[in-house]
Amino acid sequence: MxxxxxxxxxxxxxxxxxxxxxxxxxxxxxxxxxxxxxxxxxxxxxxxxxxxxLPVLPDGRFGPCITGVGKIICVGLNYYDHATESGFEAPKEPVLFMKASSSLCGAYDTVEMPVGGEKLDYEVELGVVIGATAKNVSIEDAADCVGGYCIFNDVSERAFQLEGTGQWLKGKSCDTFGPCGPWLVTPDEIEDIANLDLTLKVNDEVRQKANTRDMLFGVPELISYISRFMTLQPGDLIASGTPSGVAMGMNPSRYLKPGDAMELTIDSLGRQRQVVT
Structure with a gap:
C-alpha cells in the first residue's frame, strides 16, 4: 500500500x-x-x-506521509563515500543523532532558510517508519518492526550544526528541515530494500546518486542497534543516512540559496521537490 x-x-x-x-x-x-x-x-x-x-480525494498538497511522530532518529556517516567527504573514517558502529519532529513537512513544501542561516544543505535518505514496538530486537526480527518506507530529505544548516557550540540537533531541526513522503509505502510493495537507487538534484544538476546497498549498516542492523538504547514505537522515524555529494563536501562548498530547487527520488518511493525560500 x-x-x-x-x-x-x-x-x-x-x-x-x-x-x-x-x-x-x-x-x-x-x-x-x-x-x-x-x-x-x-x-x-x-x-x-x-x-x-472509496471517494477520490481532491488534488491538493501532500502533507508529511506520517504524523504523530514521537522521535526522529538520524544515522550519520552511513555511506562510506559520505564519511570520506566529511573528513571522517567509516564508523565501526552507527552514529546516531536526533532531529525535532517539528521539522517535518510535505514532499513539495518550500524549505525555509532560517533566520541567520547561511550554509543550507540537503541529504537524500531512505526513511524507515516503525510499525511495531522494538526494544532490544534482534537483527533477524527487525524487519517485522517496519511499518513502511518513504523518501526523507535531512535538510541541514551547517553553520548551526558545526560552528559555534557545534550541536547537530540545532543544525537539523529548523522548521521545514524534514520533507517526508509523498507516500508511506508498506514493506510488501518493495522487492528489496537493500537495492534501491537514490538520487538528488539541485536545479536539475545531479548532486547525489547511490544505492541502498552502499549503506554501511542496513535497515535491520539499524533497527536492532537503535533499539538497544531506546524503545522504538509505532510512528517513530529513522533517517538511515545519506551518500556523498552534499554541498558541504564540495570544493568549494555549494550551499543552497533562495530560489534553488531540490528534486529527490528513490526507487518505489516516489519523488519529492522543494524550493528554498
Whole structure:
C-alpha cells in the first residue's frame, strides 16, 4: 500500500493510492496516518478494501506521509563515500543523532532558510517508519518492526550544526528541515530494500546518486542497534543516512540559496521537490 496525507497543514486527510494513481479517501476508516495505523487489525482492514468504493480525494498538497511522530532518529556517516567527504573514517558502529519532529513537512513544501542561516544543505535518505514496538530486537526480527518506507530529505544548516557550540540537533531541526513522503509505502510493495537507487538534484544538476546497498549498516542492523538504547514505537522515524555529494563536501562548498530547487527520488518511493525560500 501507498498511504498519503493530503490537505493544508493541520487539515490533512488520510488516503491510499489506487492502481490508477488516484488518492482514495480513508478518513472514514482511520483518523490519520500515524502509529496506530500499523495495528494488525487496521492493516488487515485496509488490505481488504475495495478501493474503487472509496471517494477520490481532491488534488491538493501532500502533507508529511506520517504524523504523530514521537522521535526522529538520524544515522550519520552511513555511506562510506559520505564519511570520506566529511573528513571522517567509516564508523565501526552507527552514529546516531536526533532531529525535532517539528521539522517535518510535505514532499513539495518550500524549505525555509532560517533566520541567520547561511550554509543550507540537503541529504537524500531512505526513511524507515516503525510499525511495531522494538526494544532490544534482534537483527533477524527487525524487519517485522517496519511499518513502511518513504523518501526523507535531512535538510541541514551547517553553520548551526558545526560552528559555534557545534550541536547537530540545532543544525537539523529548523522548521521545514524534514520533507517526508509523498507516500508511506508498506514493506510488501518493495522487492528489496537493500537495492534501491537514490538520487538528488539541485536545479536539475545531479548532486547525489547511490544505492541502498552502499549503506554501511542496513535497515535491520539499524533497527536492532537503535533499539538497544531506546524503545522504538509505532510512528517513530529513522533517517538511515545519506551518500556523498552534499554541498558541504564540495570544493568549494555549494550551499543552497533562495530560489534553488531540490528534486529527490528513490526507487518505489516516489519523488519529492522543494524550493528554498
Amino acid at each position: 501507498k498511504l498519503v496525507r493530503i490537505g493544508q497543514p493541520g487539515a490533512e486527510r488520510a488516503g491510499i493510492i489506487d492502481e490508477a494513481g488516484s488518492a482514495r479517501d480513508l478518513s472514514s476508516i482511520v483518523g490519520d496516518i500515524d502509529g496506530t495505523v500499523f495495528a494488525s487489525s487496521v492493516m488487515a482492514e485496509l488490505k481488504a478494501l475495495d478501493l474503487s468504493a
